[in-house]
Amino acid sequence: MAQNPRMAEWFARLKELDLHEVAARLGMRRDGGRGNYFSPARKEKQPSLSIHGADKGRYGAGWKDHTTGDGGTAIDLVIYAGMAGDHMEAARLLGDWFGLPIPSPDTPTAPARKSTEEWIADRCLQEAEPVLEYLQGRGITEAALAMALKNRMIGWNNWTSNKVPAGEPGHGGAAAAFIVRTLNPGRVVAVDMRYQDPGLNGGVKTQCQGEKSGYGWYSDLNRLKRAHTVYIVESPINALSVESCYWPEGYAAYAIRGTGNVESIDFSFLRGKKVLIALDHTDPVKEGSNTRPGLAAAWRLNERLTALDIANRFVNMLDWEEGQDINDVLQAEGPEGLGARLKQIEPWLIPGNPAGAADEVHGRRRIWLPTLDWNVYWRFRQTDDFTQYVQDYKDCEDEDGKFRREEKGFGDLCAFRIAGISRLRIQSHLATINGTPDNQPETVFGVSAQVARHGNTLQRAVITDDKIFSLDWWAGRFGYIWKPKEFARMISILERTADIGARDVVNFVGLAWRGGELAALEGNDCYFTEPARQCLYHNLSFPRGGRQAARQVIAAYQETFKHNAAAIPMVWALGAHLKMLLGFYPHFEMQADKGSGKSKLMECMQRSFSFQVLSGQMLKTDHRRRASVSYTTNPVGWDEFSKLPKSILTDIDGLLQSTYRFEFTRIGAALTPYLMCAPVLLAGEEVDIQSLQSKVCRSKLTVERQGPMIPHELPQFPVWPWLQFLACTEPARIRDLHKSMLRFCQAKSRAGDADATSNRMMENYAAILAAWHLLCEFAEIDAAQGHFVEDLLAEMNSHLSETDGTRLPWVRIMEIALSELDARRFEHPFCWEDAQDDEGNPDVLLYIRPNHIMDHLSTANHLRAKFDGLPVKTGRIFKSQLLASGVVAVRKGEMLDDVEKTIDRRRIGHMTAISLNKLEALGLSAAPEIKRDIP
Structure with missing residues (x-):
């Protein structure tokens, strides 16, 4: 090799x-x-x-x-x-x-085969000197060219076709070559040609070899990454022209290589930078149209950057000559002249929509404004993070009799700049959950504003119709307003721009359905009306990375505790995003002995998977609990669960029951929406959740199972690529995988087929097993690694056997009733009786009415909290569960469920005989008091 x-x-x-x-x-x-x-x-x-x-x-x-x-x-x-x-x-x-996998070891003697683009780029770089003379002739400075040449971003191409004659398209000829590379690690994806003599090539001035869509051109990647201000231009020649202006440190240029690339390039790498849009605003108006192609692309670019919270503004090209681009200005006025022009930024209220007479702004009207708004539109002026208002002006005529307006004074309007107000259609929760057509979207308005304290990152907020003119709302979120009346007038103008940047959005963090297709979503994709209240992860960006990091994390969690005690919750946390596909997902119970390393493991999981763990103090209010599980499939941890008061545990029980699947509700006078669905990790020394046994999976941490600690330098798991992997996987395949894993669990289970509750528990463990197989496929490891499957099945069977007598609601009710009988607090009639079953074995029967048990539980003050937490509250349902459980005594093939007994000299009918032997087999015990005749 x-x-x-x-x-x-x-x-x-x-x-x-x-x-x-x-x-x-x-x-x-x-x-x-x-x-x-x-x-x-x-x-x-x-x-x-x-x-x-x-x-x-x-x-x-x-x-x-x-x-x-x-x-x-x-x-x-x-x-x-x-x-x-x-x-x-x-x-x-x-x-x-860096996305450079090791080459295949086969055919070691064969020469390495480069892509066509790489081959062309290497050839163009061999004799690159002519490109310097050609580009210097277009006014580009030696310093800018030297840097681009040093970074292998420009070259010279002399190729001509021996099949296509000169003068026809495709013949080729001498051309400046611009090497297009990815942002990381700089792989060649295309070579753009600009021909020295277009006539030889049939009048075609430019040509692209390789990928045209999705990639831009830069001359210096380090300069681009370090820059605080980036000019976005159309062509590489324009980018070099911008970088010829002797800018100080912190400025760079990025060429999108044509207006069609505005939609396909991922501009997220520009977050935190100031972007100045300098596309060809002065290109001629299309025939039969009132728009300029370059300016129309700049408008769309402004919408995309604003949606990404990237501060952006337009270079003012209103005074440029028709058809003049950046390189034309460089050749005409030199670097100093071009630099001075590029520093002139549009001050208008609506980006890319200058004020002026119709002939002055021909083809530049981004939006139509009625006369009453157009007459005052020009008075609003913006800087990067401030807005002013023209207070004093004078209309006059110049010597040629042409109208002229003299602006004499500016007044401060507000301490921020409104970058846009866009109409948003928020997808309904049903379409988000199951991917059905959206029949009930909600319309709100997204506001993006730039304020000084946040630099070049736009601040976003969501506003509804009733608050659009509330000065308190604006001032509370963005900054001070000095002229309230003028500010309200400005908002009335901006209302007409709601279609600019209008889009359909999904409020969800994790994996959800968007427009009927699975999509990976982060906090930046959401538009909550009350972000901090509605979603714990409203500002979350998932960890990035390669599959090597995934393998490292999996191996570390399998080693830190034996029998995969830590790897099971790891897979549960990553598999939680399958909830939108499966329709359910279990919570997780992590019990730990004192000193077993639970707190350390929780800290590592937070760091590895970017999910939050809330303390017991945070769980004491209903609002915090609800917000922690809302609008996300990213799991959340509830630590010190066992230390919470009983009253809170009762409320938590209901929330966990509903979030096993989904629950949508609206709270408060403002009817704030909540979609509660996040799986919860319950941690503590004793996690008592009997009513949730069928909706949790578990793992036990002990001192004996401890292994080496997870290293602090362990990389984060690449959750974002993992979500994208799941989003690209066919949903039917994942569902079929879960069904297959369920059949596998049933075949290896100790429970019988007739127990519906145990089947649900096996569905839960099958979901984790399906997540493991998908995780192994993503990380490119063997599913047999570390005996995960065997250890998970052992945990499942242990869980099934230990909860055999506590999974159904009637068991909890019977346990409380027997405790009340032993404490002599049960005031309804009952009696114990020695008996024998049909096989002659001794037994003790309890004769009691199920309705009396439920009456006692509902009326006893000391049992109020327990009764409120029961899923069954009527004697009819309780009795039906008793009859189906097999604990009712059977004599001669008939159940004793309607028996009449004499108790304290009273005839009590419709009593049910419960076998103490059968109760003890389920872990329920009692101290019967049997009255015997004394001889």
Whole structure:
């Protein structure tokens, strides 16, 4: 394998990785965010490890520990950090992190085959000098070109076709080549050509080899990532033109390579940055249309960036000549002139919609405003995070008799900038749960605003019709309002922009149905009216990573406790997102002995899977409990469950019963919606949930089962790729897998087929088993790893056998009734009697009316809390369960369920005879008092 050219190329690509990215993956801390790194091999007060060359765009430059003298490539750094034992292990780890899998070992003597795009890029980079002369002729500076060439982002192509004659499309010719790479780790996906003489190529000026959709062009990846301000332009030449303006540190340009790419590029990498949109706003108006293609694309880009909470504004191109683009200005006015123009930002209230006469804004009207609004629209002016109002102005005529308006004074309007008000259709809970057509969406309005305290991240809020003009609402969420009347007038104008950015949204965190298809959703995708109250994970971003991290996490949890005692709750937590497919998902009971490591394991699970654990104090109010399980399939932990008061445990019982599946409700005067469905991890030394035995799975932590502790440097599990994997899996396949696992559990179960409650418990364990098989497929490991299946089945059978007598409601009722009989608090008639069964075995029968038991439980004050928590509250249902349970005595083939007895000289009819032997077989005991005649 070592002689395989594909392996050599693979190692070479790994050594070219950005060392700063590798250091971030290794969790290395940096002095002040910009200096040297603290060594990962030891503790030190001053950072001693430096990465040289990468800051200037030279990948794979190297690193050095100045204390020990160690240094090398990215592979050496992984070994030095203790994450791998040799070069091959380190290379595999880097390949998983950065999406560069190890090449197949077959055909070792065959030469490595590059993609067409990579082959073209390599050829263009061999003789790249002519591109410098060509681009310098277009006004681009030597510094910008040198950086792009050093990063292997530009080249020169001389290819011509020997089949297509000159002058026809497809012939080719000399062309500047722009190498398009992914953001990480810089894999070549396309090469864009710009021909020096388009006439040779049939008048075609540009051509793309490779992927056109979904990828943009940059000249320096490090510069783009470090930038706080990014200009988005159409072409690579425009991007180089922007970077020719001698910007200070923190500025970069990104080319979308055509207006059609606005919809397909993932712009989430720009979060936290200020984006200035500089597409070709001045391109000619389409024939038969009133819009400019570049400006229309800029409008759509503004909508997409605003939805991602990315602060963005438009470069003001109102004074640019028709058809003039960024490179034209660079050639005409030089870097200083272009830089001055790019600093002019549109101040208008509606982004991309300038105020002015019809001839001045021809093709630039983003939205139609009636005259009453248009006449005041120009008075509202915005900066990045502030809004002003033109107070004083004067209308006059210039020397040519043309109307002119002099603006004399500005007044402060409000301490924030409204980036947009969009109409949102929130999908109904039924469509979210089961994927049915949405017949009852809710319409609200999403507000995005930029405030100074949050920098370049837009703040979002959801407003309803009744609060759209509430100044208290606006001021409470965003900032102070100095001119209330003018502010209300501004809102009345912005109401007409509700269609800009209007979209259908789903309020859910995790895996849910969106438009009839499964989708992975994060907190950023949701628009709650009361985020902190409605969903515990309203601002959650799931951990990212590669499948190597998944394998590491699984192995660590299988080792930390024997018999997979920690791996079972791990798989339960990750499998919780299957709930939308299965329609149910069990809660989890984690009982632990004192000192067994429960708290440490809970901390590790929070770090590994990004779910929260609430303390007993947090669970004492109904609102907090409800919010913790609302609008998410991401599990939540309830710690110290056993220490809660009985009254709270009764309320919790009802909530857990409903969240085994789903429950939708509205609370308060505002009718705030809650969709309660999150599975709950119940942790404590004693988790007493008898009524939930059929709706929980469990694992027991003991000191004897303890293994090595989970290392603190263990990476997070890649939950986001896991959710995307589930979303791309056919739903029918997952459901069929669960049915198959249920049949497997039934075949290995100790319980009989007639017990419906045990069947439900096996369904619960089958759900975890199905999650395990999907998890093994995702992480590319063997399902037999660590004997997980065997240990889960052992836990299931242990659970079934230990709860054999406590799974049904009548057992709890009978247990309370027997306790009341022993305490002599039962005032209704009953009696004990010695008897023999049909086989002659001695037995004791309890004659009692089931209705009397339920009357006692419902009227005794000291039993009020227990009675409220019972799922059965009528004597009729209780008696039917008794008859079906087999504990009613049988004589000569007939059950004694309607017997008349004499008790205290009274004839009491319709009594039921319950066998004490059968009760004791289910773990129920009593102290019978049998009255015998004294001779």
